Amino acid sequence: MRIAIVTDAWHPQRNGVVRVLDTLAATLGGMGHQVAVFEPGQFRVMPCPSYPEIPLALFPGRRLATMIEDFAPDAVHVATEGPLGWAARGWCLKNGHPFTTAYHTKFPHYVRARTGVPLAWPYALIRRFHAPSSAVMCPSPSVFEELGQWGFANAVEWSHGVDIRTFRPQPKDFLNVPRPLFLYVGRVAVEKNLPAFLALDLPGTKMVVGDGPARAALMKRYPDVDWRIANGDAELSRYFAAADCFVFPSLTDTFGLVMLEALASGVPVAAFAVPGPLDVVGDAPVGVLGPDLKAAALAALDVDPDACRDYAAGFSWERVAGQFLSLLRPLAGERRRCA
Template identity: 50%
Template sequence: MKILIVTDAAPPQVNGVVRTLTQLQTECAELGHQVDFITPGDCFTLPNPLYPEVRLSLFAAKNIRDYLDREQPDAVHIATEGPLGCAARRVCIKENLAFTTSYHTNFPTYFYQKMRVPRALSYKVIRWFHNASAGVMVATEAVKQELRDFNITNLMDWTRGVDTSLFRPTGEKIMELKGPVYIHVGRVSLEKNINEFLDLDLDGTKVVIGGGPDLENLKKKYPDAIFTGPKFGEELVQYYNLGDVFVFPSRFDTFGLVLLEALACGVPVAAYPVNGPIDVIGDSGAGVLDHDLRKAVEGALKISPDFCREYASSFSWQNCAQQFLDNLVLIGDTRKAA
């Protein structure tokens, strides 16, 4: 099967969407399928005024049409609701091609919490975008239910995975720190609520691993915390292994791949009981979810690293890829719109 994925999220961006799509391409290739991408790198772009490192694609419709005419893919998947995703949606509808989409970020809750944009208004846009698709792939049951509540249809399961051969306990510390050590890995930006982690009154050391637009501001505001910048591959694994607890203060993620990476390294999770942590951690015992984040951290310190590792091993990227492919088979030939 030849699959086109159109996405506004692509390297050099570092986030869960990029990691998921990159791993998906690798796994699909091993299963005998070809995945091609159209990304901002293929288009004329301008920097996002809020996040300059994120490029906004303009005039992308011609590139998309040219690819479709030339390559005749068996399936088209639109991964994001940005300018490039909207262009692909418009082209597919005009060309009478069925397509699938995926829902990665809880924008309605984020816009309400930060700017008081009514969730009903944001969901109207989300509904407009996704209900035109033949299927909307969603990572968790909680997110599916929320989308159903706002009349978004054609929902399909699409789980996530973790590479347990890479993310693992190493038994080594990359640096000596006063314990307990509380870590956070991810994009350092406003919507991740990292300040709520850094504001906690905890004995020990706080470490933030990642880059983003809020990094310099947080460095100045929290001089006692350690900010490493972005880390990748084996070096990232070493930083995960610093942690006694992985603190995840986000309220807006739909899944949170970093949760699985931390657990695979034997680091228990402390988080709010919101979408993402509820589905990844739930009542598994691999972490503690509490509206009082400090209580969650204190409870997570008591969890066995071995148990966390064992729990993470139940998630695989191969299953993720197979579920994605099965969804495309259910949709059928995208050259014939539903």
């Protein structure tokens, strides 16, 4: 099958959406499918307001249409709600082609966190974006339920996976820091609720590996925290494996792939009992969830690392890719302009 994936999030961005789509495309390719990713690097771009690390394609409609038609896909998947996503949606609707979408990011919650607007406003826009989709793929049961509550009639469940070859137990002496090591990996942005972790009075070392628009301000505010940047997945995997506990303070993630990467590395998770952690960890004996993040982090130190690794091994990317394929809606041959 020839599959077109249109996304506003792609390399060199470092976030869970990019990792999911990149791994998905590679897995599908390994299964014999031809995948074309249409992303901002192929267009003129401008920095995203309030988040300059994210480039947004400028007026991509005509060029994107030509590129998709030249590729002649059997199915189109629109992964994000940015300029490329809207352009791909418009092309599909104009030509009567079915398409699928995904809800990777709680965009309405991020808009409210940055602007203070009522949550219903951005949800109305996002609901309009996804309404013509054959299926809105949700990364977790919690997101599926949430979208249903907001009036999304076409939501379907679609889980994520983890690369257990890259993320695996490794020697902890990669980092020579006071123990125990409490680690966060991910974007450093307001929606990640990082102060809930950074302000904790914990023994040993608190470490953040990642970049983002809030990093400079938080580094000044929390000088006792060890701030790092990982260069590539090989180095990133060593940071994960070196930790004693992975702390995930976010209250708004749709899934939280980094938690699976920590578990695959043999590192237990401490988090709030909210969607994301409840979907990844739940009541499995691989982490501690609760209202007191400090208590959860300290209790997680007693979790069996082998149990974490075994649990993560159940999240196969082959299974995720197979489910993705089953949800696609092929373009009817007689209706394809690009055939």
